[in-house]
Amino acid sequence: MARINLEHIRHAYGAKPKSEEDYALKEVHHEWNDGGAYALLGPSGCGKTTLLNIISGLINPSEGRILFDGTDVTQLTTQQRNIAQVFQFPVIYDTMTVYDNLAFPLRNRHVPEAEVDRRVKEIIEMTGLGGWAKKTARGLTADQKQKISLGRGLVRSDVSAILFDEPLTVIDPEMKWVLRSQIKRLHKQFGFTMVYVTHDQTEALTFADKVVVMYDGQIVQIGTPAELFERPRHTFVGYFIGSPGMNVLPAEIAGNTASIGDQSIALTFQPQIKAGARTELGIRPEFISLGREGMPVSVTKVEDIGRHKIVRARFADRPISIIVDEDGEIPAEPRVTFDPKAINIYADSWRVGGEA
């Protein structure tokens, strides 16, 4: 268990990076708390696996240092860092039994056999592989194999951190919930520092205390699920988190008024914007109310998804999404109002202005 400091980490896969574009991972400088549960969330190719492998020591960063509890581990091997990592696709030792697979990381570290037995039995219980313990791992299904991989990651009790690289990709949806809550339980029980890579926002939001959103090789925001939802620091976070994502509309900002097309919206604060910046107004579909008052919109489509309806509409000639209650009515001449507290203003995609 350890506090992890990433100091000015950058990584490029090519030998001699010339420009910023050559870096798969742009500068990362953060401290991750001991015992925290972090989710690295982002689309494919955003550098989240690279960052994970840098933490575990499978990749040496081109620049920067990594500290565990204040000690520089940048040059140490994975083994010396004492990290557990679970990969996206199952890795099993298929000539060994399920039991031996789970015992392997412990036996390699010369843990006493009685302790090995205790830990392995615990993991077998947790993953529900009881009936398979004495069988060779070869004949198992993909999700059983992945449970073994997962088990091997969780079996050691003294690790600095446990890293998960999209571990539930090959698991059935039903089993995903079970395993995720078990990982969560283990986290609460033992207080491991956990880092969980995923591109699934539900997974990230339910697993982590802090979600680290990555986009194009950089961390765009670290925050609690609520912060990511209410105050996305970057328009990407707004799009990526939420279903549907945030409405981002080009807007002219003058003082504390935003104008979209010929509509003016009063802001509760006065954004500080550099001259020449591209300005946008962001508002989540949840905070737009549809009724008979406010600014006119034209409804193009209504999607009923059960608990509520998603209304697709055009506002000032821009597409927007609005979430309406299941029994909410859609008037013949619909108008919308924006909840002023939920409006975020962006300059060149980054959020600006006082927290009001």
Place this chain on the structure above:
Amino acid sequence: MEKTWNNKAWFMVLPVLVLVAFSAVIPLMTVVNYSVQDTFGNNAFFWAGTDWFLDVLESDRFWDALTRNLIFSAIILAIEIPLGIVIALNMPKRGIGVPICLVLMALPLLIPWNVVGTIWQVFGRVDIGLLGHTVTALGIDYNYVQNPIDAWVTLIIMDVWHWTSLVVLLCYAGLVSIPDAYYQAAKIDGASRWSVFRYIQLPKMKRVLLIAFLLRFMDSFMIYTEPFVVTGGGPGNSTTFLSVDLVKMAIGEFNLGPAAALSIIYFLIILLLSWIFYTVMTTSDAQG
């Protein structure tokens, strides 16, 4: 359900039957033909029954040659399989070294057998051969023409030089198919170099190793050209393998009956041993 009974199906299998007949059955049957008959020329044949088989099986000549074959194959396998694995493990996995290594490895395999034999025949000669001359100059008593041990050593080194590449290439193919995640996971699990070999690389190479083992067994058991060119079966009979003896018997002595009987016995031995190896190895595979 109504079924039409006719013999049309025979026409369907006929092409294959004809092909197999010409490629295998007919040549084999001529040998069988010789093995159960005696002839004094003029195309006059007499029924001999199992006489030739008994002759062969009762002769020391057969058992001595068979023993030599078995020892030779055992030594060859004991050297080439482990050596091939070691070389494959140490070959580069990416970069410019890969094609260079692969070409170097493939070179010996591209040389015809009798050329390989001639190369080593000259190479090992004490008077003009680089190897033979150097070894003698170093004060080691070496002469494959006179000393049976030296003749064996020469043949074994030659075979190792010629065929280890095959094992290397097969193992290498098995090794490069292992995804990187396995090595990464092994690092995370704290596995030693030996554990990585024992639990990741060896299991993944198992299938290709089985093929390599069978191919090298069959080929080394049937070895003919190289000893024929290098030692001609000598000194004495020390390198007279079954194949060499067979040719002596059939072409040198024109003993067609015993030679045919020996051919069939030889064929059955290879078939039997290959089947045993295959069965043993695949059953242990299933048990894991």
